[in-house]
Amino acid sequence: MVSGIALIDKQQGFTSHDVVAKLRKQLGTKKIGHAGTLDPMATGLLLLGVNSGTKLMQFLSGLDKSYSATIRLGAASSTDDAEGQLGETRNASNISNSQIESELTKLRGEIEQVPSSVSAIKVDGKRAYELARKGEEVVLKSRRVSISRFEVIGELRAVGEFLDLDVEVDCSSGTYIRALARDLGEALEVGGHLTALRREKIGTFDVSSASAISEDAELIPNGEVLSKLMPEVQLSRQQEIDLRHGKRLDVKIPGLAFATLAGSLVAVVEPAGNQLKSVVVFPEEA
Numbered sequence: 001m002v003s004g005i006a007l008i009d010k011q012q013g014f015t016s017h018d019v020v021a022k023l024r025k026q027l028g029t030k031k032i033g034h035a036g037t038l039d040p041m042a043t044g045l046l047l048l049g050v051n052s053g054t055k056l057m058q059f060l061s062g063l064d065k066s067y068s069a070t071i072r073l074g075a076a077s078s079t080d081d082a083e084g085q086l087g088e089t090r091n092a093s094n095i096s097n098s099q100i101e102s103e104l105t106k107l108r109g110e111i112e113q114v115p116s117s118v119s120a121i122k123v124d125g126k127r128a129y130e131l132a133r134k135g136e137e138v139v140l141k142s143r144r145v146s147i148s149r150f151e152v153i154g155e156l157r158a159v160g161e162f163l164d165l166d167v168e169v170d171c172s173s174g175t176y177i178r179a180l181a182r183d184l185g186e187a188l189e190v191g192g193h194l195t196a197l198r199r200e201k202i203g204t205f206d207v208s209s210a211s212a213i214s215e216d217a218e219l220i221p222n223g224e225v226l227s228k229l230m231p232e233v234q235l236s237r238q239q240e241i242d243l244r245h246g247k248r249l250d251v252k253i254p255g256l257a258f259a260t261l262a263g264s265l266v267a268v269v270e271p272a273g274n275q276l277k278s279v280v281v282f283p284e285e286a
Helices: 016-027 051-060 097-106 128-133 177-187 222-227 237-244
Strands: 004-010 032-034 043-050 065-073 109-113 143-159 162-171 192-202 232-234 257-261 264-272 275-281
Touching: 004 016, 004 051, 004 222, 016 032, 016 043, 032 051, 043 051, 051 222, 065 143, 065 177, 097 143, 097 177, 109 177, 162 177, 177 192, 222 257, 222 264, 237 257, 237 264, 237 275, 257 275
Parallel strands: 043 192, 232 257
Antiparallel strands: 004 043, 032 043, 065 162, 065 192, 109 143, 143 162, 257 264, 264 275
């Protein structure tokens, strides 16, 4: 059975579920999971686990991410992006680079961010975006995120009273780029929202290596994916048998690792005192 991770470059207008459905049909399997969704408006990198590759999602979903985006200053939006209802328009055309840079500085590093009201965060068991789109008031708690890079790329562009700026963002998982656009606009007292968003990287995985939805997806083997995330532990045949039976091994490791037997992936393991135990075990390779 084919397994691994697919890198997909999602195009605008498709939901992440659309991509999953297409991949299921293409590969003839229902067992597909993803490591983080993208809004229909957004484009860029999706990581999808196929068959036993779904076991890797827990190790991929928390990776740092990189985005390119366009922020429009001059109006807030009900969804913090161009798909929502715009509020009052304010003249932002004369805002300078130095004013923007002054506020960007405050949005870098470790910050407290209130997620967008149309995020997928659950509130009383329901997704925030479901409540927001019904017109219900959604109040989300702030969360700590890390922004290692938030920079304007190229020239500012006046579009009537609006001001468009292209940005690049490197951030921790759980960061909302729409919220950065919203907060920048609020800080400049003109409002702001996203008009374009593209996810460029997840960890070391780059959209330049991804397939379009219309192309046949190539899968990266599970072991190759794990080699980018953690060290390898080589097992003896008896250790493999013991690990597959749920036993702990008298092997000390500093953190998560992937265990192999003669180059074949067996499990992801973690420390248990001076021993190691399995976190997930993979099917034996044919």
